[in-house]
Amino acid sequence: MLHNSCMINVKAIRKDFPIFSHHPGLVYLDSAATSLKPQSVIDAQNKYLSQHSTNVKRGLYPLSEKTTKAVEQSRSKTASFIGGKPDEIIFTKNTTESLNLLAYVLEDKIFAKDSEIVTTIMEHHSNFVPWQQVAQREDAKFKIMKIDSEGKLNLDDLRKAVTKKTKIFALTYASNAIGTINDLKKIAQIVRKNNKDCLIIVDGAQGVPHLGIDISELDIDFLAFSAHKMLGPTGLGILWGKKTLLNELKPFMFGGEMIKTVKEDKSTFAETPHKFEAGTPPIGEIISFKESLDYIEQIGYKSIRNHELNLIKYITQQLNKSFQSKVTILGPQKAEERCGLLSFTINNIHPHDIGELLGKDNICIRAGHHCTMPLHNHLGIAASTRVSFNVYNDKDDIDQVILVLKEVIELFDK
């Protein structure tokens, strides 16, 4: 991998991702769904499986000790990567499980009569439905903040939405559908001013991989994100929480690895974070995730952001130039205000038709509602077409999308 401090050498980077040698000519623009994996991540997982595929904690022999050490090193790396502490990092299956875990353990602790939950219309279903369901079960008020015409939250609305009765404020760091980046620092300050006890829960699935995060600078309580969207393996999610809060919460699942003592009539549980990690974890995935974080750090978020901004600006320019009034770009119009993705609609051509026709030319994009049905309803559209970037994309990828899109439009306009 070769690159200087700010420019990314895409050609060199692609050599690190073996999928490109298996599929020459692949145009992969669906990293918001899942990112591709570099060789170092694959090697680390293979190494665990082939050289020391033992369980964690239980074994008193060197191979198991090695595995336990590698898992805990990955936990430490994950913590330092986001500015947290190792014992605040809980390994889960994915962002969805992290958020559901929270919804489950918080429900009995905090709900009282007249409680409120506040969220936004731009949330992914995984940061919307769990809270909607808790609200329904507990008869709490479920408040959904709307967005302006550029897909942004109005901070005055936030000041009104969060009250003394608000127990939970659930918000995405960056929208997976329209790319809006939320200013977590400013938003957390507003929430705290209105209600210092309100729990601030952040879905970092899109924001963390593309923008990075330093939770030591943010007054939030919980953060959820997934390894597979940040060049890491599938099957691994992360839940970070403030230690004091995690200590107060009861376990979510019971079984192996999470107990201290078990007697016939009662059990006591391990300390945080282990009390939330029942059963054998995805060991190879946890170990290889450390390699993903190393890979990202080696490139650096400054370069990643710079690279993705250039691609966002370029595709915006090309879409507008090529299709003019036929294309509608959703979300913030300024590149700096969006995460590394862009969604659009073209005339009356259904995104699934666009997606299939691009797919036949080896171009992978996303078409549909991107698990944000309330947002698409709010926008008055059934679906949209999304392109999302990562370090292995370049302007040629965008040129190919534009080229085939022209043919698609021609086909439908005939």
Place this chain on the structure above:
Amino acid sequence: MNTNYKKHILDHYRNPHNFTKIDNPDYSLSATNPLCGDNIKIYLKLENDKISEVGFQGEGCAISIASTSIVTDFIKGKTIKQIKKINEEKVLQLLGTDIHPSRMNCALLPLEALNGILN
């Protein structure tokens, strides 16, 4: 560009047959595909146990609209008993093009609507 969007599919999409609402229908059958946001409503009128008038309205992708257009053509003059016999295989045969597995729900949307007759 590689495409399985054959001319007849695109023709049906651009100018769907039977694309009209029918007043006082004997059957009004809806189907939606929440994944795509496709939604259609098929209207049927019977005379002597046979479909005398058929119409549909709705919105969707090229595959779902073309499929509904083709299927509504096919059921004209058929009896309810004959319509109940239409299965997935038949709809795909009528469409006459390869349908990708991920688009199967789009292609079978009219069948889902017609299954409403059973209820």
